[in-house]
Amino acid sequence: MVVQTLTRDETDLLFHALADGTRRDIVSRVIESEQSVSTLAGRYDVSFAAVQKHIAVLERAHLVTKQRRGREQIVSSNVRTIRKAGDVLRSWEELWQSRADRIEEILAADSPATENEKGSSHDR
Amino acid sequence: MTVESTIDRSALSVTFTAEFDAPIDRVWQVWEDARQLERWWGPPTYPATFPQHDLRVGGEARYYMTGPEGDKYHGWMRFDEVDEPGHIRFIDGFGDDNGEPDDTMPVTRSVVTLTEVDGRTRMQIDSLYASVEDLDKVIAMGFQEGMTLAMGQIEEVLATTLKR
Numbered sequence: 193m194v195v196q197t198l199t200r201d202e203t204d205l206l207f208h209a210l211a212d213g214t215r216r217d218i219v220s221r222v223i224e225s226e227q228s229v230s231t232l233a234g235r236y237d238v239s240f241a242a243v244q245k246h247i248a249v250l251e252r253a254h255l256v257t258k259q260r261r262g263r264e265q266i267v268s269s270n271v272r273t274i275r276k277a278g279d280v281l282r283s284w285e286e287l288w289q290s291r292a293d294r295i296e297e298i299l300a301a302d303s304p305a306t307e308n309e310k311g312s313s314h315d316r
Numbered sequence: 317m318t319v320e321s322t323i324d325r326s327a328l329s330v331t332f333t334a335e336f337d338a339p340i341d342r343v344w345q346v347w348e349d350a351r352q353l354e355r356w357w358g359p360p361t362y363p364a365t366f367p368q369h370d371l372r373v374g375g376e377a378r379y380y381m382t383g384p385e386g387d388k389y390h391g392w393m394r395f396d397e398v399d400e401p402g403h404i405r406f407i408d409g410f411g412d413d414n415g416e417p418d419d420t421m422p423v424t425r426s427v428v429t430l431t432e433v434d435g436r437t438r439m440q441i442d443s444l445y446a447s448v449e450d451l452d453k454v455i456a457m458g459f460q461e462g463m464t465l466a467m468g469q470i471e472e473v474l475a476t477t478l479k480r
Contacts, residue, residue, distance in 0.1 A: 302338070
């Protein structure tokens with residue numbers, strides 16, 4: 193649902209960022225809780241520099257943000273930013289909007305003659 | 317169809333209303349009849365199947381949504397108040413792999429209010445979250461759902477590219 197609210201360029205960046213298993217794993221982990229770059233680096237069988245590169249790709253796609261805290265670089269998910277941008281409402285609203293659209297389609301499929309025959313015209 | 321929605325983060329509640337060009341009894345059916353509920357509860361890419369749906373006080377529903385890869389996501393509902401044709405209060409949450417309620421996941425409390433005016437029906441959904449953490453968890457789930465959808469699209473793109 194979040195995906196649909198992005199521009200084409202942002203979507204491209206997002207797709208590119210998510211096209212890699214390690215990057216998807218990083219995002220899942222930081223959604224759970226923020227992580228330091230070194231903690232993340234320790235989890236994967238690739239170099240520290242490679243993990244930093246992955247994080248940079250995720251940053252460009254606005255999936256995560258990185259900030260220095262003391263000696264550590266902390267990576268957090270962008271869910272916070274998304275929330276600030278009002279996507280909370282949007283995702284919930286989109287969910288019910290899409291449900292309401294589908295209900296309307298079901299209702300529109302009723303023929304006037306069978307409208308009040310409970311369920312009879314809707315069996316699949 | 318007219319649609320409005322509001323969010324009150326401090327009260328942890330969200331409200332959505334839609335108006336349908338159909339009498340109230342007809343709109344009640346889309347909630348009551350599992351076969352009709354299946355046609356709108358889940359998105360087309362993740363259609364819902366309700367093996368159990370008992371819209372009565374104390375009744376429960378079990379459903380799963382099936383993704384393009386055959387991946388299944390389970391959910392459940394429990395109906396605490398049912399007053400045909402205008403009122404349903406229910407709790408819904410995520411299920412474990414067996415479809416039973418997953419206690420570690422947040423639940424949503426919702427009230428459905430249907431009112432008929434001049435043959436048209438207004439449907440209001442009020443959802444309430446137990447805590448800010450629960451709300452955030454649900455948002456994170458939504459976010460992951462979005463990612464899953466994005467991944468599905470990536471796979472489609474890759475499949476088309478490989479065929480060329």
